[in-house]
Each structure stands twice: as structure tokens, then as C-alpha cells.
Amino acid sequence: MEQKKIIALLRRYRSFNLVAHVQPDGDSIGSLLALGEALQSMGKTVRLFTADRVPAKYNFLQGSDSILSTTEGWLADSAAVVLDCSDLERTGIFSEAIRGAPAIINIDHHLSNHHFGTANLVDPQAAATGEIIFYLLQAMALPFSRAIAESLYIALSTDTGSFKFENTTASTHRAAAVLLEQFKLNPGVLSEQVFDLRPLPFYILLKKVLGTLELHGGKKIAALTASREMLEQSGALREDLDGMINFARNIEGVEIGIMFFIDSPCEVKVGFRSRNVDVSALAGALGGGGHIRAAGCRLKEPYGRAREKVLREALRALAALEGAKGEGAAGK
Ligand SMILES: [Mn+2]
Structure with a gap:
């Protein structure tokens, strides 16, 4: 099963370059931050990348200021984790560096995903890549922090347009319910920050x-x-x-x-x-x-x-x- 293969790779490697797509959205940023922190909690060395700057409305997410937008800081001989990208071109300037990685872990929910990874956790039924990350972290029995919970909630809520779009499923709501319940997140405050307030x-x-x-x-x-x-x-x-x-x-x-x-x-x-x-x-x-x-x-x-x-x-x-x-x- 692909999830087992992914878990084995995440456990085996000591350091990771995590990459989200160009013009990052809430799902790619939330997935990047959540998986990044979870891997760090396992004692791994992690660097986070996206080719374009993080939109200001996501700056409140803990760790968003550590996301890098150039290949400077790329960790040599480390596994690459590609998040929310249907193909490597979506990573922009990072595609070459990723191709050179000893292992490529592809986690995504796009129907058109090219399965470019050494291991591919691609679930088009998932409303967001953040939903796949949620169940992956659960399967790995990793404890969620409040920051991880906020990041995943933003990933779920943005890719579903506040749980309105057709891609929203019971599984999406179950994941969101666990995050809200365990960490007493305030959905009103989070939604206003990401959906309503605009300059x-x-x-x-x-x-x-x-x-x-x-x-x-x-x-x-x-x-x-x-x-x-x-x-x-x-x-x-x-x-x-x-x-x-x-x-x-x-x-x-x-x-x-x-x-x-x-x-x-x-x-x-x-x-x-x-x-x-x-x-x-x-x-x-x-x-x-x-x-x-x-x-x-x-x-x-x-x-x-x-x-x-x-x-x-x-x-x-x-x-x-x-x-x-x-x-x-x-x-x-
Ligand atoms: Mn997505």
C-alpha cells in the first residue's frame, strides 16, 4: 500500500526538502507547515520551499516565515516531499533539485497527478492535500500540535471554499471535527482571516x-x-x-x-x-x-x-x- 511505503520513507530518511507549488494557496502552505512540523517532531531536519511568496493572509500561521523561495538552503542528499502538485513543473524553480533527490515522495489530490514520485500518495477523493496529511499523521500515530491543527484546518477550509464545494466529504468534516475539538480552534476567527478580510x-x-x-x-x-x-x-x-x-x-x-x-x-x-x-x-x-x-x-x-x-x-x-x-x- 502506498501509504505504508510513504511512511517507511519518512521514517528512513533523516532530512527532507518539502516543496509546495508556485503561487501557493492555503492547502499547499497548510500541508507544508503541518508535515514539516510533524517531521521535525520526529527529530528530522526539514526545509520548506515554495517558488512564490506566501500570501499575506497566511502569515499568521506558525512557521510561515520559515518558508524559503529560492534553492539556497536546499539540503543535499535529502528526500524531497512534493505537496499538492500534479507534476514537477508545478514546483517551479525546484523541479531540477527534486529530480536529483535520492527519493521523491509525492503527496497530492489532483486527478491529473503524473505519479512522478518514488512513492505516490495520490487520492483524488481527498478534498485537500491537507486531508491526506491529516490521515497520514494519524496513521503514523504522531501527536498533533495546535500549530499543525491550525495549518491543516486552513488547508481543508481553503480547498473546499469553507466546506462549500462539491469536493467536501464526510471524511473532510471528520478531520476538521477532530482538529476543532482537540485544539479548541475558533473557525470564525480563522475563516475571517482567510476568507473575509481583504485590503x-x-x-x-x-x-x-x-x-x-x-x-x-x-x-x-x-x-x-x-x-x-x-x-x-x-x-x-x-x-x-x-x-x-x-x-x-x-x-x-x-x-x-x-x-x-x-x-x-x-x-x-x-x-x-x-x-x-x-x-x-x-x-x-x-x-x-x-x-x-x-x-x-x-x-x-x-x-x-x-x-x-x-x-x-x-x-x-x-x-x-x-x-x-x-x-x-x-x-x-
Ligand atoms: Mn490542493
Whole structure:
């Protein structure tokens, strides 16, 4: 069983480089901090990495200031643990160093995971990588600290959008219940910190981004566009865009929400959220990947061409869904 293999590797190695994905979210940061502290409690030497800076809203998590964003500090001859990454490219500048590690431990919940590890603990049923870490630490009979509990709770709550998204399961709630009960965490305070409080530049940016709303495919596809210029004009940060795509997906009648981010004149990052369409396949057709209801890709072309290509694929995915629905109805 993969979990046993992972546990054996975690016990065998003395030092670890733990890496989360670029543009880290609550799940990757929470998983990084929780597993990092747990390994330290076993007497292991641990370094934590993510290629981009930790968003300010997660700075309250204990140990977040120890997360490094360059390969300086990388421990030689140590096992690498890759968290919440469907492939090694998602680790950004760390992929080379990871490939050179004597063992690669891959812990993730993306359906599109490439199983790039020496051992792979990949569970697409898990709502968050933090959920896999929770049950892994339980299986290892490691005691949770309050800091680990907070980190895992943030991992669970952010990847489920406050336990609202379809990926939320009884198992997610069971893990959250144990964390709340054992450590008397205050879910109201934690949620306000991560979901509600936003600096003013976020709202100035939101106003600009909502102004770009366009609808396609009989108002079943909604797209928003943001750019580096908009961030600069608003005084906002890249991380302020996190979750903004949900405004597109949440419009009544919309099946696919799309967010374009014009990264440079020749590169566009695209996010997808859906209600019934498998956007992991849609993103896959464009060279990306992700989950069934949340996925993304990156296109190295100017915005105009990228937008056209993405909308064409989205319309095709929508047509396939409606074809399937039609067949279902005819069969009855
Ligand atoms: Mn995740």
C-alpha cells in the first residue's frame, strides 16, 4: 500500500526538502507547515520551499516565515516531499533539485497527478492535500500540535471554499471535527482571516475585473480578464486574484467560469471553474490540468489568440455536455 511505503520513507530518511507549488494557496502552505512540523517532531531536519511568496493572509500561521523561495538552503542528499502538485513543473524553480533527490515522495489530490514520485500518495477523493496529511499523521500515530491543527484546518477550509464545494466529504468534516475539538480552534476567527478580510486594493481590483465580464455560449460561459497593469493600477497583489474566478462561475445559468490573467504580452494564464463540465479535461486539451471542477492552463501566446483558442475549447466542452444531456433524455 502506498501509504505504508510513504511512511517507511519518512521514517528512513533523516532530512527532507518539502516543496509546495508556485503561487501557493492555503492547502499547499497548510500541508507544508503541518508535515514539516510533524517531521521535525520526529527529530528530522526539514526545509520548506515554495517558488512564490506566501500570501499575506497566511502569515499568521506558525512557521510561515520559515518558508524559503529560492534553492539556497536546499539540503543535499535529502528526500524531497512534493505537496499538492500534479507534476514537477508545478514546483517551479525546484523541479531540477527534486529530480536529483535520492527519493521523491509525492503527496497530492489532483486527478491529473503524473505519479512522478518514488512513492505516490495520490487520492483524488481527498478534498485537500491537507486531508491526506491529516490521515497520514494519524496513521503514523504522531501527536498533533495546535500549530499543525491550525495549518491543516486552513488547508481543508481553503480547498473546499469553507466546506462549500462539491469536493467536501464526510471524511473532510471528520478531520476538521477532530482538529476543532482537540485544539479548541475558533473557525470564525480563522475563516475571517482567510476568507473575509481583504485590503482596499483588492476591492479596487475586483471592480476593474468585474468590468471585463463577457458571456458566451448562450450565457453558459462567463469570462473575466485581469492583467498585470490592473494589479499595478489597483495597488493589488497577484494573490488578490485568488478566488475571483468564482464570480464568473457563480452567475446563475453559467456552466463554465473562466479567468484570463495576462501575465505578459506573450503569456496568458487561464483558470476554469465549472458546475457540470469536466474542466480538468478542458484544461488538459490546452496543455494544463487540475480537478474536475477547478483547473487551469498557461498559454504562451498573445491574449487575443489565447482567448480565441480557450473560448473555442470551452464551447466544445459545453456542446459535449449538452450532447450527453440530450442522449440521457432520449434514453429515458
Ligand atoms: Mn490542493
